Amino acid sequence: MKIKSVVLENFRNYDKLKQSFDPLLNIIVGDNAQGKTNLLEAIYVSGFGKSFRTNKEADLIKFGAAYASVKIECERENGALEIIEYRIKSGNKKAFLVNGVNITKISELLGRLNLILFYPDDLKLIKESPAERRRFLNRELSHISHIYCLDIIEYNRILMQRNELLKKFQHKAGFKDMVEVWDVQLAEKGARVIGKRIEFTHSLNEISSKIHANITDYQEHLKVTYVTSVKNRENYDTIKQELLEQLAQNLETDLKRGFTSVGPHRDDLDILINDINIKSYGSQGQQRTAALSLKLSEIEIVRKEIGESPILLLDDVMSELDHNRQRDLIYAFKEVQTIITTTDVLHILDDYINDSKIIQVENGKSISH
């Protein structure tokens, strides 16, 4: 799918903007704080129903204005045109319209504008704690599997109940029987979660290692594996059985700590480049490239799921990549509509500038062609 045009009114620092887009490469260029990310944010809000950098809807309305709106015209791969609108009035609830018709549930909006965003916070995927990588897995898997989404919600609910039991009821009569009941349920849901994550990580590894090799001119080999306490991962039953045993073995420790120490809520992703752990030893550029490769795998995953290429939004990804990586990145996805923000268009090689649309942004106005 492709975005044909975006119309903004009172969105962030934009007064009025009507901007058309190239079906392939678009480069939004401008100095700091001119409105480059605001334009990506407007597109994102129309696709996901919320911003990636604020939970306060009112932030999106231009200072002093009473409302904001975004109107996006896009074209599906079968040629059908669709107009998606986002409207917000200060003090009122936001509204979404598709081809002029109001949408009542956000779930009806999701998937209409298929977007993949990479922005500087995505580096957390590499740099920060395992919780960040679990969040990534949960988000990705929930996108493609509603059953996974339900399983993880249920797993977290059971986990909370077990932790509550460990903290408050360990001296109560019948504690052992109660904990055993929770353990069986936790192992059942936990095994489903772990099984799906292992399967997903397997394809994530296949896709992201190819992307990474492309972006690094085959100099680096990216490897992603799922790290869990469960060794016997043959099938659902073996995972469940081992998890159940580990829960029982760890009960004494869990009682002392007041929380459950094994299960998918403690698992992680191991991310290696040329067999070296990237979190501890990777350079900034390597970490950024690895985060990009993982995130960009979504393109392939979404394509397989819905049979259509998503639109790629890249916010400020170029700054820590050398020229070769920048060129290879653009080249790797040259058939996907891409919208990139950058402060310096010279960073992007000349041959790509000729094939792209440059959108020059200055103080909330597009001064481009």
Ligand SMILES: Nc1ncnc2c1ncn2[C@@H]1O[C@H](COP(=O)(O)OP(=O)(O)OP(=O)(O)O)[C@@H](O)[C@H]1O
């Ligand atoms: N609700 C709002 N009303 C008016 N201006 C706003 C609003 N919210 C943010 N801004 C302004 O938007 C500008 C920031 O825009 P944006 O984040 O798009 O910058 P950018 O061009 O991506 O910059 P950088 O290169 O530094 O990332 C700031 O000047 C900020 O004051």
